Every structure is written in structure tokens, then in C-alpha cells.
Amino acid sequence: MALRWLVKDASAGDHLFFHYSGHGSQQQDTDGDEMDGKDETIVPCDYQRSGMLSDDELRSILVAGLPKGVRLTVILDCCHSGTALDLPYKVKVAEGGLVDVKKKLPHQTKAPSLADVVMLSGCKDSQTSADAGVGLAGNTKAAGAMTTAFREVIVKNMDASFHVLLGQMRKFLKAQHFSQVPQLSSEQFLNLDRCFMPEAEPPTVAPAAPSRPPVRKALSIGINYLCLEPGRGQLSGCINDTDTMIGIMKQVFGFADSQVCCLRDDRSQVMPTRANILASLRWLTHGAAPGDELFLHYSGHGGQQPDADGDELGGKDDTLIPCDFQHAGQILDDELYSQVVQPLPQGCRLWVVLDCCHSGTALDLPYKVQLSPDGRSVQCSKSQAKGPANSCLADVIMISGCKDNQTSADVQAGSLGTGVASGAMTTAFRQCISSSVTCHDLLLRMREFLKKSGYSQIPQMSSGK
Template identity: 35%
Template sequence: MDDRYQYQDQQGYEPYAPPLGPPPPPPQQQHYYGGYQGYDNQGYAPPPGPPPTQREVYQQQDAQGHVAEQSFEYSRCNGKKKALLIGINYFGSDAELGGCINDVYNVHAFICGRFGYDPADCVILTDDKQDPRSYPTKDNIIRAMAWLVDGAQRDDALFFHYSGHGTQVEDVDGDEHDDDDEAICPVDFQQAGLIIDDDSAHDLLVKPLPAGCRLTAIFDSCHSGTVMDLPYAYTVEGNIKKPNLFEGTQSHLLDAGMGVLTGNTGNLFSGLFRAAQEAFENHQSQEMTVKTKTSPADVIQWAGCKDSQTSADTQEAGKATGAMSYAFIASLSKYPDQSYQQLLETVREEMKGKYSQVPQLSACHPIDTSLQFVA
């Protein structure tokens, strides 16, 4: 394979641009997005502020109470821009999908038009290609990931988009509170294996990046909530999610409850002990993720669903598409200048009532979600 990837043309795919139409009327009830209140007379919320240029400092505290100072830098995204977009329809397989290749070309057209990415600096891997270098095998995906982050510098903007199958496998290093690692499925995953969050997605895409380099990643795939192992997930209100330490303890607490009802003290204490043990392991997993997966770079992940959910391969405007890819483009087409919190809310609104999946936002360090989303 050549050191430099060459842009492949669209081979007949028509990029999708959601119809804008007239701006929506100002709502009767004011909405609050990232600290910004209300709308102007065109129906748009006031634009959020740009990312700060100085080094940001915050503190981390471990279970023993030790406090360590950490720092990071936001990217202004005015340096070099590179993008890697992967769409896999798994043609001829039992798990064939319909919209993943369309997603790639839709997102590609959008980021080139909206964020100024040059097609010459975009790599597209899809399984309709004749060129073996552009086929989304595990080896090609890993090599393309390495190309994406190679030579990255402060204020660069990198963009990664994956539309295809996602899955879960047993966690072996203890950094997952649900005991499952998340993974994506290359076209040859049955022969070559998966790309798992621990050993590839995080190590290849996040660890090599310097402070102040932006990577925006979109995963339109099942079980994608923490597929990059980023330690800070956000609520729709823009706050860091508190880990649910009692996730997975329900059966143990039920055993304890039955012990109370039946007078079986053995079941009572056994259930309580196992629940406490599970909660402790959840806490350790969260602490390990924060300790080992925090980065001084500026990495943001948009995921199509929670780890426990699936992502829809569907039809929108008469075309096959992934629900997350469609919602991301539609939201930013309607409201071009949004904060991170706004975008999380409007993407979810695009899906509300149509899909059960809940898009997720996570980062490799604490972020100010009221700042303007840039890519």
C-alpha cells in the first residue's frame, strides 16, 4: 500500500443533504442549551463561544484520596484537516446492512462542505470498492487509523466516521463495569477478528495524539457508547455522568431481599456481599478507565447508542441510512452553530419517537459542553 492514501470518487453515490426549509418558529417555551437561553427572531439559539486557547488544568482524585493535576488543550481546528470514513454493508452475508456506504458519502460531503475538509485528505474505505487498498479489512482499517493520526499537531482537526456492525466481547483487563469490551466488525472479522476498544480503537486513535489536537469520532454502530474507552460521558444537560456502581447487582440484591422475606439469613448476607463486591468492581473499573484512558488531546466521540443498545439501519427521505449518521447531519444542517450540549440534545430530538437508541457524547478529559462544537 502507498504511504499516502488517494481519495476515491463517489462511484455514483448521491450525497444526502437534509432539506432545510424555512427556519423553525421561535418556541412558545424557552429552551436552555449549555447556559444559552432562548432563540433569536429567526428561531436560532445564540451561538456558543469558541474554544479557549490556553492550557486547561483539572484535578483527578483516586480511591485513596490522592489528587493528581492533569491538563489538556482544546483544538481551534485551524491546522491540518484529515478524515477517515468507513462504511461496511457486508454484501452477501447473513448480516448484510443497507445504509452504511451511503452514510460514508453523506458524512463525507457534509464535512467537506461544512467544516472545510479537503477530499484529497479524506480516506474512504467501503466494501463496494474494487481497489483492495480501499476495502475495509481489519488490516486496512488499522493501517488507515495509523495514517489518520500520523504527524498530528496542535490545532489539527481529525475526523473519524464508522458505519457498520458493532458488538461486545468479554472484558479481560477489568476496565469495563459491565464486563464487556465494545468492538467494531471489519468486513473480514470472521477470519481476521474484531477491532476492540482496548487494543485498537483507543491505542491507535487516541494515544498518539498530542495536546490540542482534535479528533472527532462518530460511531454509527451497535453497542458503541464506550467503543473508544473515553472516560468522561455526558448527560443531555451537559454534565459528566456519574457511574452507576450498582449496575449488574440487581440479582444479588433480589437474593438478599428474598432472604429477608423468607428469614433465610444465608441468602440475605450472601446477596448483600455479592452486591457489594459487584459495586466495588464497578468502581475499580471506572477508576482504571479514568487513570489509563485520559488524554491531553481533544478527543470527542459521538456514539449512536448506549453500550447495551443497538443502532438502526433504516430509511430516511427514501434512502438507506444509519440513524445516527442521518441525525448528525440533519441537526447541524438545521442549526449550524451549536454547543456540544446543544448538539447532543438536537441529535436525540432527531431520533425521538422513531428509534429506541439514545446517542451518547464522551470525551478523553472533562470538557465545557457550552462551548461551540467545532470539527
């Protein structure tokens, strides 16, 4: 009854909080939704005659009926509690700060909710959650070890982020010689840099109101290197990729002809020379304001050369190769970052699609996404950002054709259902993109498409935030 009271008549803007400290247990799963064959339970005081409350029941009562805009925070200090609400997203923090977010497959999640539900539990499903005696961290009475750890961290740092709170609680318990490992799971994908307690979130400074309506711009660059001999560096599908990508911009996302700029080396007026590429990048970002949507596509050769400023772990800068590279040189990832990323203000969004070799980190964005082979696990690693701290203010998302140590293939006419030669990555993008697809699903589908088609390259995704 108390659980139903908690969620009754909940509406957008409400913050609900549920804490449980007591026995947790497991029982046989009867509906086949548990990979280990066991439902997690909490154990009421009358369990001997009334039974336990299963994770299925908890999810049905607490989560399933909550509307969008409601925040439910759940803290469970009990044994076997890692997945006690059957939430679809499970967060793991590995050594070195790598974050691994595992998502359940759709058929494993019952009655998805639109609410923001976050659960912090005392231990893994396979572990027990201990009591802490008098004296631990100033306790004057016996208490749960997990509740003590939560109090110890949140009182000292009320605006602790999800990431910091989980890490500090684990550190505290480990230092006190407890083996239990607190777990974090959620109903929606979490921004782990946000405050665990939403009330502690600092006021958001809204971007300055634009003095004009939002602008949309798209730049597509396709280079077949017609200056080179066939078989000695000349490509066949990159100009066609430009036609494909402009078609996607117009048909899927509603860009107008006047909003699109194109460089291609079969037209003397729009040759993709080094100077023209850099000038077009300045056109793309010039005057950008909050609300603007920008799109950059490149299909051509990608290269690498020795890193001159020591900012690359692998010792190499990734490059784009203009049509006049033999005398004008290549375009470094450092230049791309300074020309494309740094000028953009908060509230502006830039999409970048690079169909070229050695392109995995070609914009040097700080966040890199890695998917497990089955697509359930998303690992987000953060590298040191270039330039001043927080120099990437805009929402920048890049999808690239392959890892830094891989090549990105051409597709001949007739392959992969194409009528003309094209880039394999651009073809995969065309097959998988829609106006409603999520970043996760787009990356997963593109990888599946290329793998089934016999290509070894693995598209990458990175972002500025």
C-alpha cells in the same frame, strides 16, 4: 452604589470579587422568571424603609453589563442564596463524585452575559445559612458558617478546584453538624477541574509550536457486509452513510478531497478489512501535531465480546466489526484507544462519530455525558482512564449511536426524509449538524430527532477531557 463601583469600567482581564454576609430572604416574584414563584434577596441595614435587593436587581447591576474576559467571583453567606444571581448553570455534586450541571432554559435567563461569573452561596434557596460561634475552626469571633468553611478550605489549599472546594466545604459543614449545603452556579459552563481562584491556576504550558501548518484529515468507513447474505447480517445504509459524512465534511467544515480517506466494501481497492482499518487509523493519527483537526466516522456493525483484561465494569469490550471479521476477528475498544487516542498530542482535536450497535463507550474515554429528558441537566461522570494517568492529551470528542446495551438502526429509503438507505444516527447527525452548533445542542437535537422519528436508540457523548 458600592455594587456599581465594583463593576464600573470593567474590562477583559479584570477579576472582581464580591462577598456578602448578612440576612438573605425571599419575596414574591413579580415577573414570572422563578419556578417557585419567589425572588431571592439580600437584606441591607435600611431594609425597613428602603426595601431589599432582589436577585433580578443584583443580576442587572453585577452581571448584565460585564464584557467578555471579565471574571466576577461572588460569595454569599446568607439564607436562601442558592440562586441569588439567577445564573443559568447550577452545579450539583452527587455521591460518588458524579457531577450534575443543570442549565436554565433560554427564556428563564435574563440578559445573558459574556463574562465569567461564578457564585458560591451558603445554602439552597430553601435553606438558611447559620452563624458559627467562637472556637469553630479557630474562630476568635463569631462568624458565618459558610465563610468559615470557605476560609478553612481555601487557606489550606489555595489552588483548590471548583469541584474540590465545593466538596470540602460541604464536608466541613457536615462534620460540624450544619445542615446547610453550599451551592455553586455560573454564567458560563464551568470546567470543574480548574482552580476556583484564577490567580492560583498554574502557568499553562503551551504546546510545542508545530513545525508546519495545521493539518486536517478525515476517515470515513462504511460497511454493508456484502460478503453476507441479505437478511443474515447484510446492511443497506452504511456505504451511503459514508457518502453523507464526506459531504458534511466538505460542505459544512470545508475539508478538501485530498484530506479525506474512505473505506467501503463495494470497492475492491478500499475494502474495510481489519488490516486496512487499522492501517487507515494509523494514517489518520500519524504525525499529528498541535493545531491539527482529525475526524473519524464509522458506520457498520458493532459488537461485544468478553473483556480479557478486567478494565470493563460490564465485563465486555465493545468492538467494531470489519468486513473480514469471520477470519480476521473484530477490533476491540482497547485497540481503538491505543491506536486512535493515545498517539495524539496536546493541542490536537479528534472528532469521532460511530453509527453502530453497542457503541456508547467504544473508545473508553474517561468522561461520559448524560442529558436529562428535558435537556436542562447535564451529568458528567468520570471513569478511570486507560493506560498511564493523563494519557489522553488531545481534545477527543466522540458521539456514538446508542448506549452499550442498545442497537443502532438502519433507515430504509424514504424514511426520515432520506432518498437512500442510511443509518438512523448518521441521518440524525446530518439533520442537526452545523458549523456553529454546540456539543450540548447537537446531542440534544439528535436525541429529539430520533425520538420523534420512533427510534429507541439514544446517542451518547464522551470525551477525553
